[in-house]
Amino acid sequence: MAEVKENLKAPPTERQTSKESSPEDLESTVNSAPGDESWTMVSESSMPDDMAADGEGENSKNPEWIPELRQALDEQCGLFEVCRIASGRVLPEDLRVRAWQACLDIPWNADEQSSNFSSWDGMFSLESQSVLREQCKKMIDKCDLETEVEKLSAQSDIESVITAFCSTRKVDYVPHSGWLEILEALVHFELPTSLLYEFFSVILKKYVPKDGPKNEVIHHLFRLIVLYHDPELCNFIDSKRVTFDKFSTTWFASLLAASCKVDTLNAVWDIYFQNDDPFLVMFLGLVLLESQRDQIMERKEDSKEELCTFLKEIPAGMAPEDVVDFYEIANSYLVTTPKSLREANWTTLFGSRPVSPTKRLHIPIPQALCLPVTTDEIVTAATRHSGCRFFVIDCRPPEQYNSGHLVTAFHLDAQLLIQDAPAFNAAVDRLLASQKQAIEANSVAGGEHLCFMGSGFEAEDQYVHMVVARMLQRHHKYVSVADGGYEALLFYIEANALEADRVLAGTDVKKAKGKQTEVVAKPTAVTASSSFFGKLTSAMKTQLPIVKDKIATYISNPQASTSSAPVRHVSADDRPRKAQYRPQNVFVFDEEDEDYEDKLDLSDGDLQNWKEFIRRPDVLAHFECREYVSNDQAVPALLVISETDIYNFRPSADQPEMATMISQHSLMDVLKIVCRRKIPELITIKYGTMEGRDVVVTDIERFYIAKSGDAIKAMKLQILKIISENEGRQFEME
Amino acid sequence: MSYAYLFKYIIIGDTGVGKSCLLLQFTDKRFQPVHDLTIGVEFGARMITIAGKQIKLQIWDTAGQESFRSITRSYYRGAAGALLVYDITRRDTFEHLTNWLEDARQHSSSNMVIMLIGNKCDLESRREVKKEEGEAFAREHGMIFMEASAKTAQNVEEAFINTAKEIYDKIQEGVFDIQNEANGIKLGPEHASPGVGGGGAGARGPGSSSQSGGCC
Numbered sequence: 001m002a003e004v005k006e007n008l009k010a011p012p013t014e015r016q017t018s019k020e021s022s023p024e025d026l027e028s029t030v031n032s033a034p035g036d037e038s039w040t041m042v043s044e045s046s047m048p049d050d051m052a053a054d055g056e057g058e059n060s061k062n063p064e065w066i067p068e069l070r071q072a073l074d075e076q077c078g079l080f081e082v083c084r085i086a087s088g089r090v091l092p093e094d095l096r097v098r099a100w101q102a103c104l105d106i107p108w109n110a111d112e113q114s115s116n117f118s119s120w121d122g123m124f125s126l127e128s129q130s131v132l133r134e135q136c137k138k139m140i141d142k143c144d145l146e147t148e149v150e151k152l153s154a155q156s157d158i159e160s161v162i163t164a165f166c167s168t169r170k171v172d173y174v175p176h177s178g179w180l181e182i183l184e185a186l187v188h189f190e191l192p193t194s195l196l197y198e199f200f201s202v203i204l205k206k207y208v209p210k211d212g213p214k215n216e217v218i219h220h221l222f223r224l225i226v227l228y229h230d231p232e233l234c235n236f237i238d239s240k241r242v243t244f245d246k247f248s249t250t251w252f253a254s255l256l257a258a259s260c261k262v263d264t265l266n267a268v269w270d271i272y273f274q275n276d277d278p279f280l281v282m283f284l285g286l287v288l289l290e291s292q293r294d295q296i297m298e299r300k301e302d303s304k305e306e307l308c309t310f311l312k313e314i315p316a317g318m319a320p321e322d323v324v325d326f327y328e329i330a331n332s333y334l335v336t337t338p339k340s341l342r343e344a345n346w347t348t349l350f351g352s353r354p355v356s357p358t359k360r361l362h363i364p365i366p367q368a369l370c371l372p373v374t375t376d377e378i379v380t381a382a383t384r385h386s387g388c389r390f391f392v393i394d395c396r397p398p399e400q401y402n403s404g405h406l407v408t409a410f411h412l413d414a415q416l417l418i419q420d421a422p423a424f425n426a427a428v429d430r431l432l433a434s435q436k437q438a439i440e441a442n443s444v445a446g447g448e449h450l451c452f453m454g455s456g457f458e459a460e461d462q463y464v465h466m467v468v469a470r471m472l473q474r475h476h477k478y479v480s481v482a483d484g485g486y487e488a489l490l491f492y493i494e495a496n497a498l499e500a501d502r503v504l505a506g507t508d509v510k511k512a513k514g515k516q517t518e519v520v521a522k523p524t525a526v527t528a529s530s531s532f533f534g535k536l537t538s539a540m541k542t543q544l545p546i547v548k549d550k551i552a553t554y555i556s557n558p559q560a561s562t563s564s565a566p567v568r569h570v571s572a573d574d575r576p577r578k579a580q581y582r583p584q585n586v587f588v589f590d591e592e593d594e595d596y597e598d599k600l601d602l603s604d605g606d607l608q609n610w611k612e613f614i615r616r617p618d619v620l621a622h623f624e625c626r627e628y629v630s631n632d633q634a635v636p637a638l639l640v641i642s643e644t645d646i647y648n649f650r651p652s653a654d655q656p657e658m659a660t661m662i663s664q665h666s667l668m669d670v671l672k673i674v675c676r677r678k679i680p681e682l683i684t685i686k687y688g689t690m691e692g693r694d695v696v697v698t699d700i701e702r703f704y705i706a707k708s709g710d711a712i713k714a715m716k717l718q719i720l721k722i723i724s725e726n727e728g729r730q731f732e733m734e
Numbered sequence: 735m736s737y738a739y740l741f742k743y744i745i746i747g748d749t750g751v752g753k754s755c756l757l758l759q760f761t762d763k764r765f766q767p768v769h770d771l772t773i774g775v776e777f778g779a780r781m782i783t784i785a786g787k788q789i790k791l792q793i794w795d796t797a798g799q800e801s802f803r804s805i806t807r808s809y810y811r812g813a814a815g816a817l818l819v820y821d822i823t824r825r826d827t828f829e830h831l832t833n834w835l836e837d838a839r840q841h842s843s844s845n846m847v848i849m850l851i852g853n854k855c856d857l858e859s860r861r862e863v864k865k866e867e868g869e870a871f872a873r874e875h876g877m878i879f880m881e882a883s884a885k886t887a888q889n890v891e892e893a894f895i896n897t898a899k900e901i902y903d904k905i906q907e908g909v910f911d912i913q914n915e916a917n918g919i920k921l922g923p924e925h926a927s928p929g930v931g932g933g934g935a936g937a938r939g940p941g942s943s944s945q946s947g948g949c950c
Contacts, residue, residue: 220801239771241750300768366801369774418777418792462775462808469774 066092073098076108080709083274091270097189103273104202117197120164132173139180158183161197178253185257185265207255207278209349217348218252219245220366222282228371232475240307247311251285259315267323278350279342283330288314335725338388340374358617362484370468372483373451375492389447391435395464396455404506408445414463449478456485610638610649610659618643621714625705639703641714667719673712681708738787741901742918744809746834747819748827749798752853755884757795760894765885772797782895784902810841814918815897822852823860843917845910848877849897855881
């Protein structure tokens with residue numbers, strides 16, 4: 001475990017220290033009334049490093065936050081306040097229930113009010129009622145409750161809650177669903193039954209993955225994540241014929257309640273609820289496996305069942321003092337995992353937010369050979385400040401690559417693997433060396449994360465699969481495949497009206513300059529129009545002969561292919577140098593970004609359709625609000641938060657869909673977000689830069705936002721994400 | 735090395751029946767009792783001689799898990815031969831043969847030669863599937879059948895080579911259109927000039943057919 005931590009600990013960034021040194025006198029520039037609570041957003045709280053440093057000793061060393069949290073909870077604060085004050089720490093026992101309640105967004109009067117619990121008719125008439133009763137009794141018997149009365153009341157509470165939950169949803173109780181374990185963890189707090197019900201149903205709704213009929217997506221997802229970070233371990237478990245659902249079902253279904261000791265579980269949930277990310281449990285699962293990696297790998301002689309039992313029990317070995325560290329590592333894994341999987345499966349598993357079409361995956365998760373990455377993530381990776389960087393390896397036949405390919409993609413002739421294995425290995429080695437160079441040169445084409453791209457057609461992609469399999473067999477981590485292949489890329493370019501020659505390079509693309517996208521599609525003889533799947537058949541017909549010809553030339557002339565292929569097809573050798581000396585060619589995305597700004601930085605009075613704007617894939621949230629343009633004058637405004645920037649729009653008075661962009665600030669320029677406890681809806685955002693040791697405030701905006709907590713949370717999380725990802729990247733490059 | 739023909743094979747069957755072991759025994763002549771699960775697909779090649787002709791076998795070994803079926807399917811296309819493997823000590827692997835066969839027939843060229851192999855025949859004491867059952871199943875579905883052991887190497891050579899002979903015979907009979915690579919057959923460099931065409935003069939020599947018949 002220690003080793004893992006060592007590897008993952010990110011160095012503190014300058015940003016952090018600079019924020020902390022923000023001089024207090026800045027406060028005077030904001031019109032905050034005396035006595036108002038204000039806070040510096042970035043410097044305080046939840047830096048991954050803080051979390052690590054705090055740990056367990058925190059409560060005694062620096063306990064000021066506890067009274068603060070108590071007071072905030074007395075004032076019935078929400079998730080945001082709890083996160084701000086507790087900053088990812090383990091919570092004190094006496095505040096735990098109320099803090100959880102705040103984090104889970106359970107109404108403060110849930111116990112008195114008519115909650116969903118009261119809509120239950122009180123009938124214990126589930127089909128499997130007797131099974132449920134039996135299991136409740138068994139569970140309570142092993143609980144350390146003192147009197148019989150307590151036991152009976154706890155047992156009845158649990159049975160009531162589950163019965164009410166099932167009855168109101170018209171479903172039957174399913175044994176081994178993890179529900180009892182969740183309730184067991186909650187019953188210690190002696191909550192009123194209706195409140196217990198609220199806790200239970202919110203935890204289920206928010207954090208327990210709801211899966212397909214076969215309940216399989218989550219385990220395949222988990223396996224893919226393990227495979228991505230540790231192919232050797234994953235292959236070991238696979239080779240032992242232990243499928244991931246065998247040991248991780250209870251982890252996920254009970255949010256680790258089934259496997260952790262009580263005090264550990266409390267700490268786990270303390271931080272889990274603060275993080276407010278349902279996918280985190282999979283990364284915690286990965287940390288749990290990694291923490292026992294050596295022990296797992298030593299169990300070569302174990303039977304399938306023995307290994308399965310061992311794996312299942314790993315969480316039981318976690319101590320409360322490990323928890324903060326585990327989260328720190330889990331978060332590092334999270335930021336070094338392409339996010340396509342999360343985005344595409346959020347709805348399936350946690351059913352709350354819709355998946356935008358560009359973020360859907362073509363391949364069903366259980367069939368994925370390795371982690372799939374959407375075209376959207378690959379293409380936008382270069383423009384984003386945050387997220388994984390990809391080293392894209394195009395595995396299509398050389399002539400297809402030459403006629404058109406992603407501008408940052410390197411080429412590897414997959415068929416070489418069959419033709420001439422040593423030549424193929426040499427080509428891979430050269431590619432990996434190029435990858436290293438590209439990363440060192442900080443080129444957009446560089447990235448730790450290998451992404452293999454095929455054509456997107458089954459018949460041809462057998463070669464890509466083979467290359468991917470080969471990389472995984474060699475235990476190469478960070479191996480992903482471009483979902484939908486080159487065809488999906490063409491489709492994406494068209495669907496998003498991108499200029500093809502900025503995203504693609506190649507002979508046919510150059511010809512296409514100025515003629516727009518349909519010409520670009522020519523290399524594959526498919527016009528990039530109509531539906532993506534509709535084109536499959538015709539494209540296969542047209543592409544197959546090309547591949548066959550290629551096989552023909554190779555097979556009939558193996559000598560020639562051995563000597564020429566690696567040199568000719570793996571353009572890897574020269575590309576990083578290009579990236580270094582002629583960045584204008586490679587940094588195409590940056591150029592595009594500038595163009596974007598040009599288009600958007602309209603002079604005042606230029607209207608644009610904001611409803612369209614907020615549909616942009618990088619927009620995270622938007623808030624209709626009012627901006628205080630002076631102390632006593634507020635005008636309607638629209639605050640838009642994207643992955644990289646904060647936009648301020650002024651809606652048009654007469655055209656409801658149109659708005660003028662007043663400002664655009666990078667999230668990284670946010671110095672402070674001030675909110676007042678007395679008027680929590682009023683927030684002040686200060687933008688600026690650090691010049692030496694001085695803080696230069698360049699702009700201040702004040703908004704009155706009904707959902708200010710959500711707005712602040714969105715900005716804060718994104719800023720933290722950018723920072724932690726930058727840290728991660730800096731570290732990776734060292 | 736030059737060769738007259740290249741045949742493409744695919745090995746299919748449930749996970750754990752010993753597909754990779756059969757391949758390893760055939761290409762490397764060794765047995766590895768503990769090995770990693772096949773990830774996706776692996777690849778092996780070996781040269782054999784049939785009727786005095788050098789034939790290169792290019793063998794694709796696939797992962798048996800249900801979830802990778804869609805990847806496996808892409809390898810049926812363009813395979814001239816398939817080894818469908820079950821484990822004589824595990825009844826379920828025998829019962830799944832129908833599914834495998836359906837998959838294979840649906841996604842491959844209709845001429846693909848399928849050889850049914852009951853593997854692990856060295857483990858007689860743990861046998862769950864009788865040899866007769868295997869024979870009957872193969873007969874019913876028009877396959878060649880053989881019990882083999884990747885561990886003792888019994889019948890491993892034969893399994894691969896008999897399949898190749900069957901393919902070779904089909905070429906002689908003109909069943910396979912060897913100009914169409916979708917059938918999983920390629921003419922070697924010496925035949926490659928388009929002028930020769932057809933089955934190639936050498937392939938139809940009288941000696942070759944009699945010799946191949948004798949071996950069977």
